[in-house]
Amino acid sequence: MKIKYQYLKLKTMKTLKVKTAVVLLLTVSLGYSQEKKMMHHDHEKMESGEMKMMDSEIPEFKNGKITASYESYLNLKTAIQKSDQELAKEEAEQLLSSLVKLEGTDRLQKAATKLAASRDLESQKAAFSDFSSEFADFLKGRVAESQLYLARCPMANSNSGGFWLSHKEEIQNPFFGGKMLTCGSIKETIK
Template structure:
């Protein structure tokens, strides 16, 4: 199934600096969700900070907050810890985006099963990763695409709403 965010790809890439700034201001810094344990809640908050840094195409901030994300996990979550640490170790924004996508796939059950109150939105961009698509999680239903940042800020859709 082929999808695009806009009929004209050039239109999809036009975001004025004012639109980008407004989006940054409207993106909450704190999740409106509660989790069954502190580790999952801390991981969720760090995940959201990584997502925001990717939306802003800020590789340096991704490194910092991904390091915090890695510290959220003990050895029982070694794969998640490793993916987060790889994000922290890379200064290549595109590599960080790939690792973020892999992290989201691995963390999906943790976030879904750990949610005790609130709402999480699973979102999807069909154009990410050379049109193979990519998912991410958000605490708001408004699309802020971590895979394209300000190039296609609003490309994507909510594919699932997880509520408790």
């Protein structure tokens, strides 16, 4: 009888441990899914300018759709800096989607299409530089407050140079995958 009692007690404890583990696992899982929902970005709202990126220093433009395009550009620039070819392709496609909603962006759309179609990282970087120059020209007179900077690194793209836009005067070169971040200089201020 004593052995049977100990067996039942042991079995009950194992069942209790399993149930506790299941409850803990469900709690952690639920917490993760809630956090994931909070981090999820609604791209429709981003494109309409209703949702702002975490960086409060992003300049305001005279059109909310331009703000959405600039935010897409920043995501593309980050992908280029990470030397992530697939992510750069995805971000270029997202940028192209935001540009289609703007009037007068035919040249930008062609440049973004070329960037999205690039087959290797080096050609993406060259196309990114070309797009950045075109985008800088398009943004002139469209910044509502603050200013943008067109920067250039003479060593990028096999020493033919590379351009990028920034809303910060500090040089953060996207062309060398996190190396040589301060290589370059401001070539133009865009207001």
